[in-house]
Amino acid sequence: MNALKAKEREVNKVEVEKPELFAIADLAKEFGISTRAIRFYETKGLLQPERVGNTRVFRRRDRARLILILRGKRLGFSLRDIQEYLALYDADSSQTAQHTLLIEKIDERLALLRTQLDDLQTTITELTEIRQLADERLRTSG
Amino acid sequence: MNALKAKEREVNKVEVEKPELFAIADLAKEFGISTRAIRFYETKGLLQPERVGNTRVFRRRDRARLILILRGKRLGFSLRDIQEYLALYDADSSQTAQHTLLIEKIDERLALLRTQLDDLQTTITELTEIRQLADERLRTSG
DNA sequence: TCATAGGCTTACGTTAACGTCAAACTGCTT
DNA sequence: AAGCAGTTTGACGTTAACGTAAGCCTATGA
Numbered sequence: 001m002n003a004l005k006a007k008e009r010e011v012n013k014v015e016v017e018k019p020e021l022f023a024i025a026d027l028a029k030e031f032g033i034s035t036r037a038i039r040f041y042e043t044k045g046l047l048q049p050e051r052v053g054n055t056r057v058f059r060r061r062d063r064a065r066l067i068l069i070l071r072g073k074r075l076g077f078s079l080r081d082i083q084e085y086l087a088l089y090d091a092d093s094s095q096t097a098q099h100t101l102l103i104e105k106i107d108e109r110l111a112l113l114r115t116q117l118d119d120l121q122t123t124i125t126e127l128t129e130i131r132q133l134a135d136e137r138l139r140t141s142g
Numbered sequence: 143m144n145a146l147k148a149k150e151r152e153v154n155k156v157e158v159e160k161p162e163l164f165a166i167a168d169l170a171k172e173f174g175i176s177t178r179a180i181r182f183y184e185t186k187g188l189l190q191p192e193r194v195g196n197t198r199v200f201r202r203r204d205r206a207r208l209i210l211i212l213r214g215k216r217l218g219f220s221l222r223d224i225q226e227y228l229a230l231y232d233a234d235s236s237q238t239a240q241h242t243l244l245i246e247k248i249d250e251r252l253a254l255l256r257t258q259l260d261d262l263q264t265t266i267t268e269l270t271e272i273r274q275l276a277d278e279r280l281r282t283s284g
Numbered sequence: 285t286c287a288t289a290g291g292c293t294t295a296c297g298t299t300a301a302c303g304t305c306a307a308a309c310t311g312c313t314t
Numbered sequence: 315a316a317g318c319a320g321t322t323t324g325a326c327g328t329t330a331a332c333g334t335a336a337g338c339c340t341a342t343g344a
Contacts (some may be wrong), residue, residue, distance in 0.1 A: 005327070023321090024321075037301080037303095052309085054310085054321075054322055055320090071261050074261050075258065076217060076219070080300090089268075091276070099193070099276045100192065100280065102276050103176040103273060103276050106272060107273070113265060113269070116262060117262050117266070119213050120258060123213065127230065128252065130233075130248060134233070137241055138242065167291085177291085178332065179332065181292085182331070195337080196340095197290070197292080198291055198292090220330070
């Protein structure tokens with residue numbers, strides 16, 4: 001991807017910031033994942049980079065989606081879940097035939113997320129309590 | 143497990159509430175999981191039911207652990223993660239050789255959970271915004 | 285007494301999400 | 315010209331978390 005890197009450097013010189021095009025290795029490095037993973041996400045339809053010849057070229061939009069993908073993963077969602085989730089973002093700009101259906105889907109997902117939020121807060125509270133106990137014992141008995 | 147069920151019924155008659163012993167199917171039904179899953183958790187050391195002959199008998203403690211396991215799963219943690227996590231709870235009552243080490247582990251996990259909390263809140267905010275957009279469009283254009 | 289309903293173990297099957305080669309094709313750099 | 319770095323498409327390997335039988339034991343109700 002040296003051609004691309006040259007292009008990038010050029011763009012950077014002119015616009016000083018915000019590269020518009022990315023090679024697969026750029027994204028892999030930036031987000032600390034493998035190129036294999038990125039290609040895999042593409043086969044699953046989560047990313048749709050363009051091609052220059054054979055080579056994948058990613059735009060800002062793909063990068064943005066990748067960020068959402070990784071966040072979804074940190075939240076423990078499957079790629080299939082994340083796919084649906086991305087569709088919600090897409091539907092935002094496209095004219096979805098049924099907004100009502102979209103809204104329902106969003107509500108479903110929000111409900112899920114709120115359950116998760118509850119679980120999380122409970123867990124944090126409990127662990128914090130255990131931490132205090134351990135802390136106290138450390139201080140008194142040692 | 144009819145012997146156990148009989149036992150349970152008996153106990154219930156006397157104490158009127160809070161069964162102390164559970165058959166594998168009881169827990170499976172209560173939490174909507176398979177008996178296979180429960181046995182699997184046992185092989186992974188997450189549960190340690192007693193045995194009456196060959197048959198597993200679960201106490202309240204096991205039930206409590208199962209609740210933690212399922213919560214952990216909802217939060218997207220692996221069984222291995224959950225195992226460590228359970229150990230934190232255990233260490234609470236046992237005398238851990240190094241409280242310091244325990245505290246460090248708890249802090250690690252808390253950091254993780256807080257990242258997750260951030261991710262979650264961001265996601266909820268974004269989805270809520272998208273929801274509003276869809277909602278408005280539904281109202282105006284239809 | 286026989287069937288039926290669980291329970292137990294053992295073992296192979298399955299899905300998700302990549303990891304890990306292999307083999308071949310660029311485009312530079314030297 | 316030769317080599318290296320980076321990319322591509324297969325294709326097989328791997329780990330986690332169970333699902334799904336198969337075969338066997340046992341208590342209980344008809």
